[in-house]
Amino acid sequence: MGKTLLFIGWIVLVAAVPAAADDTANAGLAQALQAAAKWMPDAKLETISTPLADATGKSRVWQYSFHSPKAGKCVRIQIIKGMPLNLIDLGSCIPNKPISTKFVDSPIAMQQAMKAGFQPDKDDNSMMLSRSKDRLAKDKECWNVSSAKDFDPAKSVMRGWCVDAKSGTFLMRLSGEL
Numbered sequence: 001m002g003k004t005l006l007f008i009g010w011i012v013l014v015a016a017v018p019a020a021a022d023d024t025a026n027a028g029l030a031q032a033l034q035a036a037a038k039w040m041p042d043a044k045l046e047t048i049s050t051p052l053a054d055a056t057g058k059s060r061v062w063q064y065s066f067h068s069p070k071a072g073k074c075v076r077i078q079i080i081k082g083m084p085l086n087l088i089d090l091g092s093c094i095p096n097k098p099i100s101t102k103f104v105d106s107p108i109a110m111q112q113a114m115k116a117g118f119q120p121d122k123d124d125n126s127m128m129l130s131r132s133k134d135r136l137a138k139d140k141e142c143w144n145v146s147s148a149k150d151f152d153p154a155k156s157v158m159r160g161w162c163v164d165a166k167s168g169t170f171l172m173r174l175s176g177e178l
Helices: 002-015 026-039 106-115
Strands: 044-053 061-068 073-080 086-092 125-131 141-146 161-164 170-173
Touching (some): 026 061, 026 073
């Protein structure tokens, strides 16, 4: 029930945002890093994501997730175009390995996935930069790019497109399985 309300609140919040030029993932990084350091000085970046990327790899909403090894807690920092920064304390959590703050930006990841065959929707593509848990790309730091077209109903999994976060080259089509 709580997760459903959080999701509905997220949709209402995003829908209330006035139309503005979308940003890349890198555009909000410095602000997110600064907010995370205020939250916990030892905060480590674990993921960057959006469920609303357009076909250019830009979005009005970016989420930056951090973990504090010392406190054993996680926080998600949402940067929504035209809105104040939103910090969501996730409490205790299972940590993931941190990712580098130097990465190819979201438009390059989207472009490379499209060159490899990814077919984006107009403006509701999912993009996540993290260390992959997919069995085919275990522990690789990559952009996982997907749209509704990537859902595999036979296996009930979303099969994303993995673009290397350091080089910007397409690595592989993910299995969607852990």
